[in-house]
Amino acid sequence: MANDDIDVVIVGAGFAGALIANELAKQGKKIVILEAGGGVPTNINDYMERFYKAQDKVPEVPYTPPLTNTDGHFDQGVNDPDKVRAGRPTVRTLGPGAWNDPKQSYFDQLTKREDGQKATPFSSTYDRVAGGTSHWLGTCLRFVPNDFKLGSLYGKSLPDLVDWPIGYEDLVDWYGKAEAELGVSANVEEQAYLDITFPPQYAYPMPGIPESLTDKAIRAALENLIPAETAFLKMAQPPTKINVVGTPAARNSQPYRNRRACAGNTNCIPICPIQAKYDPTITLNEALSHKHVTMMKHTVAREIILDADLRNVSEIRYTSYKLGSNETATASIKAKIFVIAANAIETARLLLMSKDEALPYKAKTVANRSGMVGRNLMDHPYYLAWGQLPLTGAHQLWPYRGPLITSGIEDLRDGAFRGERGAFRMDIGNEGWNFVMAGIVGSDPHTTAIDFINGVNRSLFKQPPRDGVGVFGPALTKALNDNITRQFRIGFLIEQTPNAHNRVMLSEHTDGLGLPRPQIAYNISPYEKQGIVAAYQLKELIFRRMGATDYTRVADDDPTRFEEKINGNTVALNYGGAGHIMGTYRMGTDPDQSVVDSYQRSHDHDNLYLVGSGTFPTGATANPTLTLSALALRTAERIARRV
Amino acid sequence: MYLNRSLAVGIVGVLVFAGSLGQAQTTPPAPAGNVLGHPCNLLHDLVPSDPNNPATSDRNKQTPVDATTKDKILTSGLPCAEIISANGPDPTKSSIENRQRGFDFYSWLTFIALNSPASNPKGIGSSKADTPTIWEDKKNFIPLLDVMLPGGAKPNWDTRIVPPACQSKHEANKGVMVVKMIEESFNQPFKTGPLIDQRNNYAIFDILMNRAMFDYIVDDKHPLYSQALQASGLNSNLRIDFPPGRHDKKTGSGAGDPGSIMIKVSWKILDPEDDNSKFHHVQALVAMPRTPDEQSDPPCLEKTLGLVGFHVVHKTEDRPQWIWTSFEHIDNVPEQNDIDAHKADPVAHKLKLYNFFDRACTDNCPINEAPPRPWDPEHKNGLKFRLKENGGVLFNSQIVRTTPLTKATNDINDEFDAILGDTVWKNYILIGTQWPSGFPCTADHSVRPDAPDPRTDFDKQPDMNCAPAPTFLANSTLETFSQGTVPQASSSCMACHGNATSFLRRPKDSKDQSDSKEKFMNQSDFTFMLEKAR
């Protein structure tokens, strides 16, 4: 397609990029997508093979660029962040000594913020390949109405909190459209909590995924509660029952658009072997089925170049590379409208790399009059806990069956307590101790098996195997069945306040194309820590009610470790990353305090749209994918009117 | 004596006549309405012998095949179910090899029976390349698209939909085959891509079912031909269970009922330059599919279609996970070792002309890749893949069979080549048969005796597919882009079809399912046909 003809250039073929491309393609627009990573492979043989062979089955491991060598071991030689052309972070380099070492980690993570506070790891990762962060779990929750108004509600005591420029009512139909496009399964009767509303007769595209046995057990434990034991939650009334409800997810419960229903492979993260979980290559392929849509893979956008009038983007400069060769080619592409959909960190990075000295404001980079580009980086700090039911009696939960997560607790995501501490939602894992142990001693059930077979006790079982003595034969199968079938884990996603000092900047460390890698300064504030404290107390309640033994522990050298006094005791806590990267080019009505408007159009440049969860001014508690998808569809409609 | 020896094998899979001895083997109840009067082909290998004890057959008599045996094979018709034994005439072969041979032989019999002339079922020996076959005849099989109708309307066995653009041509020739194309008619399963032959034509795929399957779908007690009916209360307790093929065990007459058979075929469009005599071919009206950018009525093309791929899937009483077999045209694709041998010695090992491989393209011709997008055939191009702007060929598929046929498969193909002699059917080869090999698993007819399930019990754990053998199987024209040996990702008939579900919905008042005997199951008995209901 000749440069003059292009209607829209989209940087990034992930969720937002694919959805916008497809909507515009259906209306006959001429689109070019620049994708930094690989294209859509002919089949997922390579992805699955890499997954099966991997020693550490981290979320990013199936995808390219590869992290592992042919033995399945993580290999710096294969994945040197200085050399990879389209690099991305991995969970595998988050441990002590690695997280802040740019020789190992793609991110250059600082240990101190600009305000002098200690900086701790930003623990979330993404994929950089056609389809974007396909390793996602599939959760598709809507925000609750109050999530959009935290500034109005609590801004007096917490000035960092701001309102969104839109409300739930502006998104209600777009949520429905996003749910149809992604193929969300849920039962609408149980989703109308905390003032969430649906259009009359609304039905989700598919019935909800059936719940697991662990879900049922936790629900049973949270009935018939005494107000005194739930007062700590500081809800309007201490609940006597806390509901466990199905989690809406882009996971087929019946055939949907030629894809199979879930077969319970228990592998949503990192990859569904049968594509029962939606991933953006599905929408991307739909977009590419139109004649006027092309995608340039292995093509990294490196600079956004403005017109002389500075009000419009004139072109994007990019570098294409080839696998197996050092050859690169740099060129430019013009279009009427530009959409940057490269995720909250890569989009901010691209904007910061796009300097123009002629800009009349302080930060001489594109779209940055507010100075907010890269700032207000948020995640959902993720607090994990794990336990085991008593070994005798009918207490089996049978993990490792079904999708990774089928249900959660949503009732606690809003309340007046948000003036003091972050709200949270709780998810219930169906995968036992598989990943909670991974960072400490190695994933399960490997660790439990080794404990009994090798006579060690890295799980720290209260009834441990005998020192050095291995168990074999029927005694072994009984011990392993007894223990593993009673393991479970829960996780809490805490909302985080935006903070200008949590930010993405440019590092002096570069990638394989010589481009500066993302530099990150980040920590969690007392707001989040108090949210984790409340989560901890709910965990205590649940475990007590279930009669479960608590096996949660925090490694001494865990860089996210912190301590809080809870009911007179000093408790070691920590946080993980939920993979929810938000806030770095937030939307708002005031161009001095925000980067884009509610249609995700830059305040500063009329033909530039910045999409994805980077536009979220607050993160609330819901997984961002459904909301960013709804916003993307809304933006696509706006763009379609303009070209 | 013979029967005792066969029983000593101890494998429930050696079926058929054990029941008549009063063995304690539960005979599942006959599905309502099935008449066990169909004459079944009882041949189990090239030399006739007691089907109970194939070990008595004499290996030395197997080749060359004499005229009597050849005639018997060509005229004995469709097997109602498989006849398999762990014992075979060759003592050096293992039980799994003997069983594989048994299934492969049964597959060949099935192929011959279904491709026999519709007007003369015993006449394949004298058939011509364009003689209409039994499966092409509307008395015997119906295309899926004529069952799952727009709006979920009730289908009629005798009715075939003719798209508007084809109607005038159809008026002139009412018996002509009409192929209505949708996306799956050119885009392989799970949208892995179209197959473009060496003359730049799209390959075309079609799916058909036999009367037994059709009757089950339109049965008033559990109608399944629309999404709404599938989801209705009528079906919320249904366990989908297509009728299986079986022999009549009570009388030992050998008659039976073939049960459910589904077919998937791939066609190559034959241009004037092609030698039609090498393909079984038909004259057809092909209605092109709509495309994302062209929503008007697609054109109807008159095409000669040559058969290049043929899947048969047959459900039987003892293999309720069905038996999966696939055939291809012999000229479709080379194997990797053919290419390697040619590279090593081009003179001694010449490559022939292939349907889906260019022997002249040796450099920079990546294999087994899908074409560049978009994939939909543009109406103005007919069913040719679009060209470059300068008129040159943009893309032809360069396909290689990545898993070579086994020696045993090659041997049986050689034997049937001799049998099919001078007919066009000598140009077809068996790729393989996939069958469930876990006998305790396949013999499970219900998980709990007090909660009997139909013979297709989908609650087997941990493997409802009962250990498919071989683990992977792919037809180079139908699973072109999923060939390989990566679990879940690479083509395995049963691993994939085991995931097939319907639109059945859990009953509204269903209780907590954890212990319930009334477990809700939306499995659709190894077929994706039901999900095509509208």
Place this chain on the structure above:
Amino acid sequence: MSKSTHGEPAQTTQSAVDHDHAAGISRRTVLAGAAATAAAVTIGADTPAVAQSADSKQDMETFVTLSAALTGIAPKLLAPETDSVGIKHDYFSWVNTKQPVAFARLLQITKTAAIQNPAGDGADSIIKQADVDRLVQAMESNADTKFLVRSIVLMWYLGSWYEPADLKALAGSSPPSFIGHTVISPKAYTQGWLWHVAQAHPMGYSDMQFGYWTRKPAPIEDFITSRSKGKT
């Protein structure tokens, strides 16, 4: 007209498939590793001739016995009569390549122990604990074999190889925080038994149907014991 370019009579005397007439890989044959046997276990695949001795079939049976004893899984499940996957060949070859001398000793110890082959169904299809203990005691008496035994159990359980030396260090006085492993192959991963011991399936590999997880699993006998025919 030949159907194939390799229509000559077979070079092999038999295919390395099922164990009835097993092309068992002799402990005297050192193969190139898992890659060689990966090809050998496809049904009917043509393999280069392997010297067939009565020993090699016997060795494979001994390996299956010792594996079943240690793992607590029914021998007929580890090595079915009709074996479409043949993982035992992969594992035999792997261990034989890694530690041929210690492995040979394990086989010898197993033969000497003269374990009773379980003849029944269900719980009677598993090797009895008394026999297991006897065998383990003999194997652990030797430093060479003590931890190799544990590696073999983990191999059957997870499809991964943990080095005996690493397991030894882990059980020692200053254990490392992590020990690594190598997944033997994607096929091996999908054949892991530990998940079945837990009445589940390997993560990323489910052969069960939609909704199974909302119900209790089948009893553990369905997962780790064998029967001679189906329950009807």
